[in-house]
Every structure is written in C-alpha cells, then in structure tokens.
Amino acid sequence: MLKLFITATDTDAGKTYAAQALAHAFVSNNNKVAVYKPISAGCERINDDLVNEDALLLLKQSNCQQIITQVNPIAFEQPIAPHIAAAQLQQVICLTDIHNGYEEITALDADIVICEGAGGWRLPLGQGKFLSEFVQTSCQDVVLVVNMKLGCLNHAILTYQSIIADGLNCLGWIANCPEDMPYLAENISELTALLPIPKLAELPFDEDITKAAKRIDISLLTTPL
Numbered sequence: 001m002l003k004l005f006i007t008a009t010d011t012d013a014g015k016t017y018a019a020q021a022l023a024h025a026f027v028s029n030n031n032k033v034a035v036y037k038p039i040s041a042g043c044e045r046i047n048d049d050l051v052n053e054d055a056l057l058l059l060k061q062s063n064c065q066q067i068i069t070q071v072n073p074i075a076f077e078q079p080i081a082p083h084i085a086a087a088q089l090q091q092v093i094c095l096t097d098i099h100n101g102y103e104e105i106t107a108l109d110a111d112i113v114i115c116e117g118a119g120g121w122r123l124p125l126g127q128g129k130f131l132s133e134f135v136q137t138s139c140q141d142v143v144l145v146v147n148m149k150l151g152c153l154n155h156a157i158l159t160y161q162s163i164i165a166d167g168l169n170c171l172g173w174i175a176n177c178p179e180d181m182p183y184l185a186e187n188i189s190e191l192t193a194l195l196p197i198p199k200l201a202e203l204p205f206d207e208d209i210t211k212a213a214k215r216i217d218i219s220l221l222t223t224p225l
Contacts (some may be wrong), residue, residue, distance in 0.1 A: 002112045002222050004171075005140040007163070011156035012121045013147035014176030016054040018203060018213065019116045023061035023144070024213035026112050034064040034110035037072045038098045039118045039131065042079030050075040059114060061209070064108045073101040082118060083126035093125040098134045112222075115140060121159050136166055143200065143221070145174040146182050146191065156191055171221050172200040177205065 006019045019035070026033045040052035053071035062071075074093060076085035086093050105113055115122060115135075123131040135142065142163050146156045156173070163170045174193055175188050192199050201216040 003140040008145040018145045023211035034108045035062040036105045036115040037075045041076040041082045043075045069128040088197045142170045170199040175202045177204045
C-alpha cells in the first residue's frame, strides 16, 4: 500500500486540488484509492453532519465506497485554525483519534491512501501537538504542494527541510500555478534546482480535474501497482 500525505507551503495553497488530481490519476490507472482528511475547519451542517467542501471533493475522486464522516472525522463549522475552533467548543484534538480514523481507512484494502493535511506542515493541534506528528507515526510519504507566489521559494525550502528533519520521505513537489505570478517560469526553474526531489506537475487551475490529473507523472511516486 502506498500511503501519501499531501502537505503545502501554507493554507489555501492548492492541497485539495492536487490531492483530487492525484486520486483521479491513480483511479484512472486502475488502482483502488481511499482518501482521508482528518481535520477540517469551515463546514456546512447537512442533516446531522458537518460537511467540509474539500473533504467532499476528495471523496468524489475515491473509489473505496467511503462516507464523508469516515473521510473527515474531525470537522469544525467555523473557518478558523482547528485548535482554536476546538477550544471554542471546549474540545481537544487528539492524535489518537486521528490515528484511529486512519486505521479505518487503511483497512479498506486500497492500493493507495491519499491523506490531505490542513494548513501547512506544522499545523498546531493544541497542547503542544502538531499534525506532522501523525504523519511521522503513521509512516506516510509526503508530497509537497507549493503555492507559486512571492515568497514561495523560502516557504518551500523551509517546509521541505522540516519534513526531512522529521525523518520522512518527501517524494516530490507540485507547483500550484496562478496565472498572475510574475516570472512564474523562473521561480519554478529555481525551485526545480533547489529541491532535491522530482517535480511531479505544474498545475494551472482547470475545473476539469481530468486535465489536471493528466499533468501529474504518477510513475515518479510508485512502481506499477
């Protein structure tokens, strides 16, 4: 089983878009793909469930008959930092709960599990804990999404260094490319030289996730499954 954790240089950096594209690419290659977004903030209440749009988008690309509460077990209505949202409700975000949810996902007999983080690599959970600790103890490989904007070179290098310092493999990076970044090609070229990992894709936004999926070279992530 290939276990991928999708992180990014910041919040709103394109993690969900990249994770959707990866899931679609693997499914199109005849793999069983399960998805997990353990924590979300910014949800709509539907019936008795808090539904996060990003988690729902991931679910739509998977093919392991999951339900939304399985994909996203820890959800908060307010679009704020999750540990603050939890504190407002007098709750605690527990790493054990995150691991228990992940074990349910890995028990689905998938070829690939794609887990999307929240915020950046060092997302605080409260009480001195970080989401990155879950990635360490679950031994996931990491894909780094870089939001191509002013300052991204520094953010990307620091994030990569932090992942490696945590003893994890960062298998590759994805450039999330807005149309209005000056010198976009030059910045991508610089990151390609500075990061000692493969660039998996350059992803300009396209509402057709099929087109985004075709831009990703999944052969760089795994041998044929």
